[in-house]
Amino acid sequence: DTGVSQDPRHKITKRGQNVTFRCDPISEHNRLYWYRQTLGQGPEFLTYFQNEAQLEKSRLLSDRFSAERPKGSFSTLEIQRTEQGDSAMYLCASSTRVTGGPGYNEQFFGPGTRLTVL
Amino acid sequence: KQEVTQIPAALSVPEGENLVLNCSFTDSAIYNLQWFRQDPGKGLTSLLLIQSSQREQTSGRLNASLDKSSGRSTLYIAASQPGDSATYLCAVRWSNDYKLSFGAGTTVTVRA
Numbered sequence: 288d289t290g291v292s293q294d295p296r297h298k299i300t301k302r303g304q305n306v307t308f309r310c311d312p313i314s315e316h317n318r319l320y321w322y323r324q325t326l327g328q329g330p331e332f333l334t335y336f337q338n339e340a341q342l343e344k345s346r347l348l349s350d351r352f353s354a355e356r357p358k359g360s361f362s363t364l365e366i367q368r369t370e371q372g373d374s375a376m377y378l379c380a381s382s383t384r385v386t387g388g389p390g391y392n393e394q395f396f397g398p399g400t401r402l403t404v405l
Numbered sequence: 406k407q408e409v410t411q412i413p414a415a416l417s418v419p420e421g422e423n424l425v426l427n428c429s430f431t432d433s434a435i436y437n438l439q440w441f442r443q444d445p446g447k448g449l450t451s452l453l454l455i456q457s458s459q460r461e462q463t464s465g466r467l468n469a470s471l472d473k474s475s476g477r478s479t480l481y482i483a484a485s486q487p488g489d490s491a492t493y494l495c496a497v498r499w500s501n502d503y504k505l506s507f508g509a510g511t512t513v514t515v516r517a
Contacts, residue, residue: 293448320504329409329494329507330449343503378448380505392437392456392498394505396449 289313291397293379299403300369307365308400312381319362320394321354322378323347330378336362369404376401407432409497411508419516424482426511428495433473439505440469440480441494449494453480457500485515 292311300306312319317338322330333352335343338359348354351369356362366373380394408431418424428438437456441449453462453469455478461470466483482489492512496505 291448318503322505327509329496329509330505331507332504335503337503380449393439393451393454394496395451396441398448401446 291379291381291395293377293397293400295400296398297401297403299405301405302369302371304369305365305367306369306402307363308377308379308402310362310364310379310397312361312379313383313395316381316383316395317359318382319356320380320382321362321364322380324376324378324399325374333364333377366402369402371404374402374404407497407499407506409495409506409508411493411495411511413511414509415512415514417514417516418485420485420487422485422515424480424485424489424513424515426480426482426493426495426513428478428480428508430476430478430497430506432499433476434500435473436498436500436502438469438471438478438498439496440467440478441496443492443494443510445492452493485513487515487517489513490515 294309319336321333324330334354336356351367354364376399378399380396382394410429439454440452455462455471468481471478492510494510495508
């Protein structure tokens with residue numbers, strides 16, 4: 288069990304460019320979440336997957352944002368036409384719904400991807 | 406509206422003192438509550454998870470209590486050390502929901 292991993296750890300881009308982030312959840316965790324955190328604030332929910340199905344999207348997720356989880360394993364978060372307001376830490380978390388398993392209903396977070404839009 | 410609040414935003418204590426961190430939430434219909442630690446520029450490390458049916462959870466020097474009726478959770482850290490300096494975040498999973506709702510955190514500094 289290597290934990291949740293995210294790539295890249297840091298991304299600097301110019302306004303208007305597209306960026307894509309990847310998240311690899313803990314193996315066999317069927318639930319995956321994306322959150323966004325700005326300086327001095329707690330993380331805010333963006334979207335949630337159960338297996339490959341995207342079950343909920345926050346109103347924070349404008350039409351410039353899209354997330355996928357093909358085959359129910361890793362997930363990608365893409366931001367098109369980035370804006371300076373998109374600068375934040377993007378956090379991925381995973382959990383399992385298998386009753387009694389380690390981390391049942393406990394969300395485990397990755398190290399995050401720090402996005403800076405110039 | 407379902408909200409999570411952490412007060413104070415920052416706390417400074419001398420080494421060895423016990424830490425008491427507060428978390429309040431507006432709706433008693435919670436599924437569970439997690440406490441996290443976050444070091445500057447890093448991700449979140451889960452410290453303790455309390456299910457809605459539990460009153461407290463302990464791990465080493467950490468103890469977290471939950472009082473749903475008053476909408477409060479408290480994280481106690483015994484005999485604080487400089488290495489405990491970090492931001493501590495409280496997060497609530499509401500009933501019939503999957504996502505976590507976070508407080509803004511309490512930044513702790515333990516002075517040597």
